[in-house]
Amino acid sequence: MMSPSAIPAVEARNITKRFGATTALADAGIVIAEGETHALVGRNGAGKSTLVSILTGLQRPDTGEVRFAGQLAPPLADRDGWRRQVACVYQKSTIIPTLSVAENLFLNRQSAGGPINWRSLRSRANELLDQYGVAVDAGRMAGDLDVEQRQLLEIARALSFGARFIILDEPTAQLDGPAIERLFDRMRALREQGVTMMFISHHLEEVYRVCQSVTVFRDARHVLTSAVDDLPHDELVAAMTGEAAAGYQARARTTSTAAPTVLTAEKLTMAGRFQEVDLTVRAGEIVGIAGSGSSGKVGLAEALVGLRVPDSGTVTVNGTRTRPGDVASALRAGLGFVPQDRHKEGFVPLLSIGENATMPIAHKLGRFGAVSPSRRRARAEKMIEDLAIKTTGPAQPVQDLSGGNAQKVVMARALADDPTALVVIDPTAGVDVRAKQALLGAVEDAAERGAGAVLVSDELDDLRICDRVVVMFHGRIVKEVPRGWADAELVAVMEGVDAR
Amino acid sequence: MTETTVASPGSPGGSPDKAPPPGGGHNGLGLARFRDLALVPAILVLIVVGALIEPAFLSADNLTNVLQQQTELSLLVLAEAIILIAGKFDLSLESTVGLAPALGVALVIPAASNGLGTDLPVALGVPICLLIGMLVGAFNALLILRFKLSAFIVTLGMLIVLRGLQIGFTGGQNLFALPESFLYLGNARWLGLPASVWICAVAYAAGIVTLGYFRHGRAVYAIGGNADAARAAGVRTDRVMWTVFVVAGLLAALAGLLMTGRLGSVAAAQGDGMIFTVFAAAVIGGISLDGGKGTLFGALCGVLVLGLINNILTLAGVSAQWIQAIYGGIILIALMLARLTTGKAQD
Numbered sequence: 001m002m003s004p005s006a007i008p009a010v011e012a013r014n015i016t017k018r019f020g021a022t023t024a025l026a027d028a029g030i031v032i033a034e035g036e037t038h039a040l041v042g043r044n045g046a047g048k049s050t051l052v053s054i055l056t057g058l059q060r061p062d063t064g065e066v067r068f069a070g071q072l073a074p075p076l077a078d079r080d081g082w083r084r085q086v087a088c089v090y091q092k093s094t095i096i097p098t099l100s101v102a103e104n105l106f107l108n109r110q111s112a113g114g115p116i117n118w119r120s121l122r123s124r125a126n127e128l129l130d131q132y133g134v135a136v137d138a139g140r141m142a143g144d145l146d147v148e149q150r151q152l153l154e155i156a157r158a159l160s161f162g163a164r165f166i167i168l169d170e171p172t173a174q175l176d177g178p179a180i181e182r183l184f185d186r187m188r189a190l191r192e193q194g195v196t197m198m199f200i201s202h203h204l205e206e207v208y209r210v211c212q213s214v215t216v217f218r219d220a221r222h223v224l225t226s227a228v229d230d231l232p233h234d235e236l237v238a239a240m241t242g243e244a245a246a247g248y249q250a251r252a253r254t255t256s257t258a259a260p261t262v263l264t265a266e267k268l269t270m271a272g273r274f275q276e277v278d279l280t281v282r283a284g285e286i287v288g289i290a291g292s293g294s295s296g297k298v299g300l301a302e303a304l305v306g307l308r309v310p311d312s313g314t315v316t317v318n319g320t321r322t323r324p325g326d327v328a329s330a331l332r333a334g335l336g337f338v339p340q341d342r343h344k345e346g347f348v349p350l351l352s353i354g355e356n357a358t359m360p361i362a363h364k365l366g367r368f369g370a371v372s373p374s375r376r377r378a379r380a381e382k383m384i385e386d387l388a389i390k391t392t393g394p395a396q397p398v399q400d401l402s403g404g405n406a407q408k409v410v411m412a413r414a415l416a417d418d419p420t421a422l423v424v425i426d427p428t429a430g431v432d433v434r435a436k437q438a439l440l441g442a443v444e445d446a447a448e449r450g451a452g453a454v455l456v457s458d459e460l461d462d463l464r465i466c467d468r469v470v471v472m473f474h475g476r477i478v479k480e481v482p483r484g485w486a487d488a489e490l491v492a493v494m495e496g497v498d499a500r
Numbered sequence: 501m502t503e504t505t506v507a508s509p510g511s512p513g514g515s516p517d518k519a520p521p522p523g524g525g526h527n528g529l530g531l532a533r534f535r536d537l538a539l540v541p542a543i544l545v546l547i548v549v550g551a552l553i554e555p556a557f558l559s560a561d562n563l564t565n566v567l568q569q570q571t572e573l574s575l576l577v578l579a580e581a582i583i584l585i586a587g588k589f590d591l592s593l594e595s596t597v598g599l600a601p602a603l604g605v606a607l608v609i610p611a612a613s614n615g616l617g618t619d620l621p622v623a624l625g626v627p628i629c630l631l632i633g634m635l636v637g638a639f640n641a642l643l644i645l646r647f648k649l650s651a652f653i654v655t656l657g658m659l660i661v662l663r664g665l666q667i668g669f670t671g672g673q674n675l676f677a678l679p680e681s682f683l684y685l686g687n688a689r690w691l692g693l694p695a696s697v698w699i700c701a702v703a704y705a706a707g708i709v710t711l712g713y714f715r716h717g718r719a720v721y722a723i724g725g726n727a728d729a730a731r732a733a734g735v736r737t738d739r740v741m742w743t744v745f746v747v748a749g750l751l752a753a754l755a756g757l758l759m760t761g762r763l764g765s766v767a768a769a770q771g772d773g774m775i776f777t778v779f780a781a782a783v784i785g786g787i788s789l790d791g792g793k794g795t796l797f798g799a800l801c802g803v804l805v806l807g808l809i810n811n812i813l814t815l816a817g818v819s820a821q822w823i824q825a826i827y828g829g830i831i832l833i834a835l836m837l838a839r840l841t842t843g844k845a846q847d
């Protein structure tokens with residue numbers, strides 16, 4: 001790989017950064033060797049994002065210095081200077097949906113001066129896209145691209161400035177399995193070209209797959225840097241959480257076939273998403289739904305709770321047929337759910353934890369439409385305790401919480417009315433190890449109380465808590481496996497390699 | 501620039517099935533252009549309807565009249581469209597239409613004609629008028645960009661303050677004793693067309709070229725589409741926005757100047773209520789209230805549609821008491837049609 005004496009491609013040393021009273025980074029740092037793919041991991045709030053903004057020149061550290069290939073980083077005002085050193089694919093897309101692909105690629109440098117020649121801009125863009133093997137036409141509107149294509153666009157744009165160091169900030173969070181594979185292939189190809197990368201992810205198995213070394217941050221401090229091969233999974237998790245913690249252990253549980261059915265879908269069909277899906281969930285049972293991004297699994301779950309209107313078929317909750325596309329009727333029948341995108345359907349960011357979590361049961365907290373603040377407070381405090389939500393109290397707005405804690409509020413809302421049927425979609429997306437355990441534990445607790453749950457997830461690890469997993473492929477359920485399945489078996493069906 | 505090749509023969513990037521082959525891009529852009537032209541058929545239909553209702557409609561006099569009556573509105577729509585594309589709002593434009601010429605006039609005419617008694621040289625009147633427009637724009641920008649106040653509330657406040665100022669120093673009177681320089685642009689004819697029509701044409705041409713073919717113009721779209729991304733790409737977003745607000749103020753003052761010349765006086769209520777029509781024309785013309793979307797050509801088409809409808813209603817002899825309700829109803833219908841033809845939810 002490289003000799004130890006070589007000058008590292010990137011080094012940030014003794015970085016301290018404070019925001020008011022909070023210390024985001026305390027004497028932390030990272031050293032990345034030329035040509036390696038280096039993982040940066042840590043729980044939410046460990047200081048990863050702050051390091052990214054310091055390494056990309058968006059923020060100035062209070063103390064400490066950043067060097068690229070031994071040279072001090074350019075001054076903050078010299079954006080072009082920074083861009084020649086480091087490129088970043090941020091978590092939040094920086095693609096402008098209302099402009100064409102070509103214009104996004106050459107934003108603010110459409111012409112050397114004088115009027116823009118759109119034809120030549122488009123051909124320059126197509127050249128650039130060809131060069132990086134991105135099969136997207138430059139004339140399209142960027143808003144029409146899918147998440148994966150947008151990300152490739154960002155990578156191509158980042159590299160086009162001539163930077164040899166790229167930061168990828170949770171690039172896999174929004175991609176499905178095959179797209180992640182393609183991204184990894186691309187990362188490996190880039191590495192062969194000698195590009196240095198810093199890779200941030202909550203999914204530790206990804207770190208093992210594409211990275212050579214890893215740096216762990218915890219509570220604003222650097223904890224360790226190690227070659228990936230020398231660091232077993234358990235030790236990595238322990239370094240992140242500060243305690244020895246294994247992956248989530250699914251609990252043993254037996255479900256009786258005599259248990260009553262709590263949630264049924266019959267011949268549920270929605271054109272282009274899923275066809276003729278039958279699903280039965282019994283009390284005390286957790287049923288997993290696996291499948292690729294195009295399998296229709298999320299659409300199906302959303303149809304179960306009423307967020308989508310199916311074309312035909314019925315959904316029955318506790319013996320009551322719910323009205324298609326009517327969330328309220330599903331809730332009344334005893335259903336609780338965690339939506340896929342917590343920011344969109346999960347919570348109202350400006351409202352307090354208490355108000356968000358008790359929203360479905362507001363009518364039970366007072367009479368004649370009034371909501372008793374003290375009763376709401378009491379309920380919320382109990383929820384905060386049950387789910388171990390890290391907060392200053394029930395009055396704190398949800399927007400101030402970290403991703404994992406915000407997701408716990410969404411889970412609390414789902415469980416507020418003690419539902420007999422629970423539908424949970426991607427509950428662990430973008431949350432850290434410990435929050436993940438609390439969230440999966442909450443689903444198992446609900447099942448032990450006698451609720452029947454549907455768990456949709458891209459994470460095979462999450463699905464370990466399920467009593468059985470059904471696999472969807474192109475809108476149909478193609479296989480059902482009982483507890484104890486092997487990863488390879490499930491993935492093969494998900495990718496359509498073994499559909500029988 | 502360092503060249504890095506990622507493409508390996510076995511790994512086509514993205515989803516090849518979704519991406520059209522290169523060259524299909526002309527389709528993509530062609531479609532975007534087509535959306536710009538969406539209102540052209542509507543304009544043609546309106547011209548045919550006008551000709552059927554009243555043969556005089558097609559006379560050069562009437563058509564010139566339609567154009568001239570729309571010049572002030574079209575300048576305001578131009579100003580508003582640029583601000584909307586940049587993702588902001590300006591409601592105060594309509595008050596600038598009244599205040600800028602009123603103050604410009606009042607500073608140069610004698611106190612006996614309702615002037616302020618400053619008796620500045622008459623030659624300064626028009627430059628002062630335009631300067632006031634720019635100052636109003638700059639003040640809006642100061643509050644919105646520097647003090648981070650909501651553009652909607654700031655400009656709503658400015659709408660009321662500016663109107664109040666005009667009524668305050670004119671004592672609610674119309675100004676009649678206008679210097680010749682204020683009357684010229686609103687009345688002159690150049691090459692057989694009213695000067696105001698030429699001015700509008702030039703303003704729109706300049707706007708379309710700048711927003712379509714220059715880096716700083718494209719920055720307006722980038723800011724409206726995603727301000728953070730624009731900043732990350734090195735766009736000086738605040739500087740661009742300051743310019744946009746100042747230019748919009750200037751255009752509003754120019755519109756006020758044209759209206760003053762055309763009507764021969766500065767009414768106390770000059771421009772009052774225009775902002776609603778301005779927004780309607782911009783939205784009908786395909787400008788998104790969310791920013792980042794729409795073209796100035798589309799906005800111009802929106803103005804023409806509303807102007808033609810207004811003219812046809814007048815020619816058709818619709819009673820003056822009803823014309824407002826019908827005009828408003830037609831605006832709503834036009835919005836619904838625009839929603840149906842673009843197929844996307846209106847933002």
